[in-house]
Amino acid sequence: MQVYLNSFGTYLHVRDAMFEIRVPGEGGENTVHHLAAKKVKAIILTVAGAMSSDAIRLALVHNVDLILADRSGQPLGRFWHAKLGSTTKIxxxxxxxxxxxxxxxxxxxxxxxxxxxxxxxxxxxxxxxxxxxxxxxxxxxxxxxxxxxxxxxxxxxxxxxxxxxxxxxxxxxxxxxxxxxxxxxxxxxxxxxxxxxxxxxxxxxxxxxxxxxxxxxxxxxxxxxxxxxxxxxxxxxxxxxxxxxxxxxxxxxxxxxxxxxxxxxxxxxxxxxxxxxxxxxxxxxxxxxxxxxxxxxxxxxxxxxxxxxxxxxxxxxxxxxxxxxxxxxxxxxxxxxxxxxx
Structure with missing residues (x-):
C-alpha cells in the first residue's frame, strides 16, 4: 500500500506497534486510521502534515519508504534505510x-x-x-x-x-x-x-x-x-x-x-x-x-x-x-x- 498524507494537519504516529493516522475534521473531531506496518510499502508526506520519530523508526524497521514532498507532490527527499533495501536493489x-x-x-x-x-x-x-x-x-x-x-x-x-x-x-x-x-x-x-x-x-x-x-x-x-x-x-x-x-x-x-x-x-x-x-x-x-x-x-x-x-x-x-x-x-x-x- 502507498500512503499519501496530504491533508492539512494530518499527524502520523505509532500506537500498539501500528501506524496511526489522525486527520482533523471540520468539526474539530479527528478521523483515525490504523495500518499494520508490514502492509505499507511507502509513505509520502507533504508539508501539510507531521510525523513522529517513533513512526519514522517503525517505517525504517519494516523497510517502508519515507518520502517528503512539497505541496504539489514533487519529492524533496527520502529517508534511507541503514540496511540494504529495495530502493538500492532497484x-x-x-x-x-x-x-x-x-x-x-x-x-x-x-x-x-x-x-x-x-x-x-x-x-x-x-x-x-x-x-x-x-x-x-x-x-x-x-x-x-x-x-x-x-x-x-x-x-x-x-x-x-x-x-x-x-x-x-x-x-x-x-x-x-x-x-x-x-x-x-x-x-x-x-x-x-x-x-x-x-x-x-x-x-x-x-x-x-x-x-x-x-x-x-x-x-x-x-x-x-x-x-x-x-x-x-x-x-x-x-x-x-x-x-x-x-x-x-x-x-x-x-x-x-x-x-x-x-x-x-x-x-x-x-x-x-x-x-x-x-x-x-x-x-x-x-x-x-x-x-x-x-x-x-x-x-x-x-x-x-x-x-x-x-x-x-x-x-x-x-x-x-x-x-x-x-x-x-x-x-x-x-x-x-x-x-x-x-
Whole structure:
C-alpha cells in the first residue's frame, strides 16, 4: 500500500506497534486510521502534515519508504534505510538493464505504447469528423507500420545504443505524421507547421511545451516514489544532471498532454490573451497557463480510466506503472498497487 498524507494537519504516529493516522475534521473531531506496518510499502508526506520519530523508526524497521514532498507532490527527499533495501536493489538493476539488451526491450515497449496512444487519439477523432475519416485512417495505418518497424528493431543481443538512431528516426517520422494530422483538425487560425520548442513557433506548441513540462514533474515523482533513479536512462544520454529515465519513461504519456491541448483548441477555449510574443517565438501568459493547469488537473485526477483490474485516475495509473517497472526489474511477482490518500 502507498500512503499519501496530504491533508492539512494530518499527524502520523505509532500506537500498539501500528501506524496511526489522525486527520482533523471540520468539526474539530479527528478521523483515525490504523495500518499494520508490514502492509505499507511507502509513505509520502507533504508539508501539510507531521510525523513522529517513533513512526519514522517503525517505517525504517519494516523497510517502508519515507518520502517528503512539497505541496504539489514533487519529492524533496527520502529517508534511507541503514540496511540494504529495495530502493538500492532497484537502482542497481536499473543500471544493469541500461547496459544490456533489457534496456532496449523497455525502450521498444515505451515507444510502441506511445505510437499506439497516438493512433488511439486519432481514432477517437473520427466520431465527429466524417470529412476527415480518410486522412485519419491513412495516418493511423502509417503510424502503426512505424510501430511495427520499432518492434522489429528489438532483437536479442542488441543494446539500445546499437539501434538508437533508427528508433529516433522511426519515432520522429511517426511524430511528424501525427502532428500534421492534429494541425489539420484544429481551427484554421491555429494550424501549425510541426513540433517546435525553446521557444515555440506557435500557440499550439506553446501549450504543448508547457504541458509537457508539467508532465515531466509528474513522471519524475512517480519514478522516485517507486524507488527508481530518474537519471539512469536506457535511450536518452546520461549527461550531467540530465534526468534520462524521465525522458524515457514519459513517452507513453505524452499523448495525454496532446489530447488536453487539442481539446482546448478544438473547443475554442483558448484566446489571444493566453499567449504573447517572445524573442523568436511564442510564450504562454498567465491566463493560458491557468487554463492548461486546470485542464490537466481534471484530466489526471478528475477522470478515471480502466487500468489493469481497477478504475484509476491517470495520475495513479502512472504511479502504478512505475511500480510495475520497478517490480519487473527486481524479477519479483508483479502485483497490483494499492493507494490510500488521507
Amino acid at each position: 537502482r542497481k538493476r536499473q543500471l544493469e538493464a541500461s547496459l544490456g539488451s533489457e534496456g532496449l526491450a523497455y525502450t521498444g515497449r515505451w515507444l510502441t505504447a506511445k505510437l499506439a496512444a497516438q493512433c488511439d487519439l486519432l481514432h477517437s477523432l473520427r466520431k465527429h469528423r466524417k470529412a476527415h475519416h480518410e486522412l485519419l485512417d491513412e495516418r493511423r495505418e502509417r503510424i502503426a507500420a512505424l510501430s511495427a518497424a520499432i518492434t522489429s528493431c528489438v532483437t536479442d543481443g542488441q543494446r539500445t545504443g546499437d539501434v538508437a538512431e533508427t528508433l529516433r528516426g522511426l519515432e520522429g517520422t511517426a511524430g511528424r505524421l501525427y502532428f500534421q494530422t492534429l494541425s489539420a483538425l484544429i481551427p484554421k487560425q491555429y494550424c501549425f507547421a510541426g513540433r517546435s520548442s525553446r521557444p515555440a513557433a506557435d500557440p499550439f506548441n506553446a501549450f504543448l511545451n508547457y504541458g509537457y513540462g508539467i508532465l515531466y514533474g509528474r513522471v519524475e515523482k512517480a519514478l522516485m516514489i517507486a524507488g527508481l533513479d530518474p537519471y539512469v536512462g536506457f535511450m536518452h544520454r546520461d549527461d550531467y544532471n540530465q534526468k534520462s529515465m524521465v525522458f524515457d519513461f514519459i513517452e507513453p504519456y505524452r499523448p495525454w498532454v496532446d489530447w488536453v491541448v487539442f481539446r482546448l483548441f478544438s473547443r475554442k477555449v483558448v484566446g489571444l490573451d493566453d499567449w504573447g510574443a517572445l524573442a523568436g517565438g511564442i510564450t504562454l501568459l498567465k491566463p493560458g497557463k491557468e487554463k492548461l493547469i486546470e485542464a490537466m488537473g481534471k484530466f489526471f485526477e478528475g477522470e478515471k480510466v480502466r487500468h489493469g483490474r481497477r478504475n484509476r485516475c491517470r495520475a495513479n495509473a502512472m504511479l502504478a506503472d512505475a511500480h510495475r517497472f520497478a517490480q519487473e526489474l527486481l524479477e519479483v511477482e508483479v502485483g497490483d498497487v494499492e493507494i490510500m490518500e488521507v
